[in-house]
Amino acid sequence: MIGKLKGTVDEIGEDHVVIDVHGVGYVAFCGGRTLAGLGAVGEAAVLLIETYVREDMIRLYGFASAAERDWFRLLQNVQGVGAKVALAVVGVLSPGDLANAVALQDKAMVSRAPGVGPKVAARIVAELKDKAPAFSGAGSDESFGLKREIGEGVAPAPIADAVSALVNLGYSREQAAGAVATAVREGGEGAASTVLIRLGLKALSR
DSSP states (O other), X not given: OXXXXXXXXXXXXXXXXXXXXXXXXXXXXXXXXXXXXXXXXXXXXXXXXXXXXXXXXXXEEEESSXXXXXXXXXXXXXXXXXXXXHHHHHXXXXXXXXXXXXXXXXXXXXTTSTTOOHHHHHHXXXXXXXXXXXXXXXXOHHHHXXXXXHHHTOSOHHXXXXXHHHHHTTOOHHHHHHHHHHXXXXXXTTOOHXXXXXXXXXXXXX
């Protein structure tokens, strides 16, 4: 099984790249984010690979990071999500974006991926909410849990008020939730909403 390719970019297509490894060209199917991050033809490239072997084909899927590959695997545990849909999702959303979407139960964010309708997006955020922290690639389980509470509307009033205030200032709900989660770590769970707003704005300005 192939786990990694290290060579030079030979060709970049709409949904794949050909990596030349010592004269042998390997076709790896990649998401949009991974393809955009590759260099021009002739430049060095490294891809982590997930190899799928079927009776009638062998297909390689390429990823820029282990976290992205882990999400690709995890997404396929959801009913109705195969390799094509999983690749589309990680092609649009980074590991951190996916973790936030699951934490906030934000199916609209997931449905930004081509081929992912509202029903599939809803299943993804619902079925992965207890599995995603280990795959977030950023932040602690504690902050992930807090963002989930915010998304489900069960966070303490000062936290909910701080998120609402940041959203009213023009930040997205995802940005506001992440900033307030950071603010809670710095100011403590008992901090007043005014303190959380101030610390949240500080986090957003970094």
